[in-house]
Amino acid sequence: MNLLPATLFSALAHDTRLRCLVLLLEYQELCVCELTEAIGAAQPHMSRHLGQLREAGLVTDRRAGLWIHYRINPELPSWAMSVIVETAKGVGGLEPFASDLSALVAMPDRSAAPRCA
Amino acid sequence: MNLLPATLFSALAHDTRLRCLVLLLEYQELCVCELTEAIGAAQPHMSRHLGQLREAGLVTDRRAGLWIHYRINPELPSWAMSVIVETAKGVGGLEPFASDLSALVAMPDRSAAPRCA
DNA sequence: ACCAAATATTCGGTCAATCGAATATAGCGA
């Protein structure tokens, strides 16, 4: 897969999108309502930015009934994956991500259907 | 040193700035005219983007007579440094960087005063 | 067929990034 540096970095330059990727890195797969709740954003906001991530080729989506599950595109070039991983490592224990990650820990059981707002 | 992810990634999202960082990573220190020649941009263009890198805290500058030498800020957080290194590794052998890097190889001897346009 | 939940899109407006061209500043040597 081909990915221009500017495409990746423009995507990572927005907190909402970066946090989505960090969360997807940890949880493999999350649906929109889970991401929305974890980040505490409005639904159209999340949908817009997930759309941008999809258009950039950074994530893939999978429809399962009413929900749409996103995951990091498994075909990402390895340098891009490394960039995301290094960012997640460096930024994981710091503000403004700590609060969001702890919110995520309290997320409903992923084996059941997500309990959305 | 503190560096917001959005600050780093916004900087990396522009090809000129990304290439400057990749070049500085390889050459430790370069002056503006060397970067300008290597990238093949107009001088105000380079100056503007170097200014942004400086404002973002990603590079430091050192005046030596008429020339101003830039280098990657040695106080960058390690995750940011890792991001730059991984990007340089992944992108180094590919377009559109290959042509620029080969142009750099042909750069004048760095031990002498730079021969600028 | 209809309703409700999850997700996506459109619209109008604002603010920031970028550019080319022109101009300004700073240091050096004669």
Place this chain on the structure above:
DNA sequence: TCGCTATATTCGATTGACCGAATATTTGGT
């Protein structure tokens, strides 16, 4: 002091990112 070289800044214009609010689409259940 003057002029040259390297670098920085300003200006006006264009383009693109982002937002909130409203609306549309898709799907499953009844």
